[in-house]
Amino acid sequence: MTHVYASRGVPRTLETIGAWVLGVLWLLPLLYAAWTAFHPAEFSTRFVLTAPLTLENFEKAWAAAPFARYFLNTMALVTTILAAQLVLVTLAAYAFARFEFPGRDILFALVLVQLMVMPDVLIVENYATMTALGLKDTILAIGLPYMASAFGIFLLRQTFKTVPRELDEAARIEGCGPLAVLWKVYVPLARPVYVAYALVSVSYHWNNFLWPLIITNSVESRPLTVGLQVFSSGDQGIDWSIITAATLLTAAPLLLAFLLFQRQFVQSFMRAGIR
Amino acid sequence: MTRTSQWLYGWLLLLPAAVLLALFTHYPVVATFWHSFLSTPKGSRPAVWVGLDNYRQLAEDPIFWQAFVNNFWFALGTIPASIALALLMAVWVNGNLAGRGFLRLAYFTPTVLPMIAVANIWLFFYTPEYGLLEQVLAAFGAGSHNWLGSKSTALACLMVVTVWKEAGFFMIFYLAALQAMSPHLAEAAAIEGASRWHFFRRITFPLLMPTTLFVLVNAVINAFRLVDHVVVMTRGGPDNATALLLYYIYAIGFRFWDSAYAAALTMVLLALLAAAALAQFWFLERKVHYQ
Numbered sequence: 001m002t003h004v005y006a007s008r009g010v011p012r013t014l015e016t017i018g019a020w021v022l023g024v025l026w027l028l029p030l031l032y033a034a035w036t037a038f039h040p041a042e043f044s045t046r047f048v049l050t051a052p053l054t055l056e057n058f059e060k061a062w063a064a065a066p067f068a069r070y071f072l073n074t075m076a077l078v079t080t081i082l083a084a085q086l087v088l089v090t091l092a093a094y095a096f097a098r099f100e101f102p103g104r105d106i107l108f109a110l111v112l113v114q115l116m117v118m119p120d121v122l123i124v125e126n127y128a129t130m131t132a133l134g135l136k137d138t139i140l141a142i143g144l145p146y147m148a149s150a151f152g153i154f155l156l157r158q159t160f161k162t163v164p165r166e167l168d169e170a171a172r173i174e175g176c177g178p179l180a181v182l183w184k185v186y187v188p189l190a191r192p193v194y195v196a197y198a199l200v201s202v203s204y205h206w207n208n209f210l211w212p213l214i215i216t217n218s219v220e221s222r223p224l225t226v227g228l229q230v231f232s233s234g235d236q237g238i239d240w241s242i243i244t245a246a247t248l249l250t251a252a253p254l255l256l257a258f259l260l261f262q263r264q265f266v267q268s269f270m271r272a273g274i275r
Numbered sequence: 276m277t278r279t280s281q282w283l284y285g286w287l288l289l290l291p292a293a294v295l296l297a298l299f300t301h302y303p304v305v306a307t308f309w310h311s312f313l314s315t316p317k318g319s320r321p322a323v324w325v326g327l328d329n330y331r332q333l334a335e336d337p338i339f340w341q342a343f344v345n346n347f348w349f350a351l352g353t354i355p356a357s358i359a360l361a362l363l364m365a366v367w368v369n370g371n372l373a374g375r376g377f378l379r380l381a382y383f384t385p386t387v388l389p390m391i392a393v394a395n396i397w398l399f400f401y402t403p404e405y406g407l408l409e410q411v412l413a414a415f416g417a418g419s420h421n422w423l424g425s426k427s428t429a430l431a432c433l434m435v436v437t438v439w440k441e442a443g444f445f446m447i448f449y450l451a452a453l454q455a456m457s458p459h460l461a462e463a464a465a466i467e468g469a470s471r472w473h474f475f476r477r478i479t480f481p482l483l484m485p486t487t488l489f490v491l492v493n494a495v496i497n498a499f500r501l502v503d504h505v506v507v508m509t510r511g512g513p514d515n516a517t518a519l520l521l522y523y524i525y526a527i528g529f530r531f532w533d534s535a536y537a538a539a540l541t542m543v544l545l546a547l548l549a550a551a552a553l554a555q556f557w558f559l560e561r562k563v564h565y566q
């Protein structure tokens with residue numbers, strides 16, 4: 001479809017150039033990091049086309065810190081959070097969307113508070129709570145404050161509200177209880193929203209840093225982001241080749257997933273954002 | 276279903292989420308408020324009521340004020356720039372330019388990277404002498420400059436990183452809104468003889484207002500919530516030139532272990548976020564009228 005206001009002629013050429021300059025500029029820091037990571041240290045800041053490619057920096061980084069363990073921790077973290085979120089958020093959204101009970105509106109407003117006051121800013125008190133619960137320095141402690149996600153409850157409540165009541169009632173006539181209706185009618189119909197929410201949640205927690213930095217203190221519980229920071233600010237010296245290799249390693253799984261499922265990612269972020 | 280069982284089901288379904296929310300969102304807010312009037316317990320000395328002492332300390336703390344002002348400039352420097360760029364990107368990616376797919380990929384990629392990885396990459400980018408920035412400037416004959424190490428440029432450097440990270444994220448909301456716009460509007464405007472710029476300014480931009488407000492609220496929250504890059508790149512330095520509010524809370528709470536003062540600082544941050552929340556409620560009210 002051509003748009004009546006689509007640019008053409010000279011403006012179009014200028015805009016194409018502008019868009020590409022911006023695009024290249026946007027990729028430049030990443031390309032620079034990739035150059036450094038894939039070349040021997042002596043070429044890390046010298047751009048010679050004949051410079052030999054190497055994976056040595058990745059090997060060194062992998063050997064210099066327990067990255068395998070960090071990967072495992074992050075995987076455990078994002079799956080624990082996502083699994084808990086999916087259950088809690090589904091139940092709460094169902095309650096808000098389809099049940100009448102006293103205090104519903106006030107409770108919903110109380111849930112929405114978390115959209116503005118995210119656990120990210122309540123680090124001091126949550127640290128004290130985790131200490132009191134004896135959960136400090138565990139993967140569970142990193143995840144707990146995020147499991148009842150106001151964002152997820154809001155998103156799913158909106159979705160559940162669009163499910164026709166007739167479907168709900170039909171299932172009930174066939175003898176389904178409220179939980180069976182939820183499982184057989186609402187959950188399947190909300191599948192795209194679940195996918196969108198899962199992608200956003202995994203990206204967020206894969207990348208989250210400040211709270212895990214505060215609450216973890218050992219190799220056994222540290223996620224990748226914190227591990228990377230400990231590694232690159234430690235007594236590494238400043239070997240940029242190895243640090244950039246470690247950095248790319250940290251970002252690689254999400255980056256690869258994004259490159260493979262680009263459309264899905266963009267649509268998920270869009271769907272999750274437009275409420 | 277009877278009324279009572281409706282009630283019971285509603286409450287029971289809500290219970291698990293409500294417990295966690297109360298424990299990790301509502302309780303901490305109340306506790307922060309309460310603890311901001313107490314002293315920090317030290318060793319065997321328990322916390323005692325000190326009234327407004329923590330707030331008095333705050334009012335007289337030059338570093339707090341600097342962090343506050345820094346955060347203000349940080350917000351002012353990052354929010355309009357990332358929104359304007361996001362809009363420009365969305366218009367370009369929505370158009371018929373060559374290589375749209377590549378452009379969308381390039382703009383959006385920073386969004387999926389961890390801020391901490393991004394900060395590492397940019398730290399290298401800004402490195403004196405070796406960094407790409409220095410090399411490019413040297414090629415143009417410019418003198419060397421320690422970008423992150425000098426008070427005049429460090430905060431601006433962090434702003435650039437933030438804009439780079441956020442613009443592509445905001446772009447997709449504009450892109451979604453642009454794609455949802457009816458092509459008939461453009462056809463009608465073209466028949467009336469409106470220029471392309473005129474059409475954008477008078478029709479597209481006003482129609483994008485709900486999106487702009489949504490993005491704006493998110494950008495404001497992020498300006499106060501995201502300090503990963505400060506931890507990695509500058510640790511608030513040099514000389515507190517890049518200390519942002521949350522970073523200062525982190526430093527007071529977990530480097531100096533002064534939890535009472537950190538509570539008072541957190542109250543300031545919560546007040547700012549509450550203001551943003553009120554703005555959003557106001558905006559949601561308006562948004563209804565658009566639809």
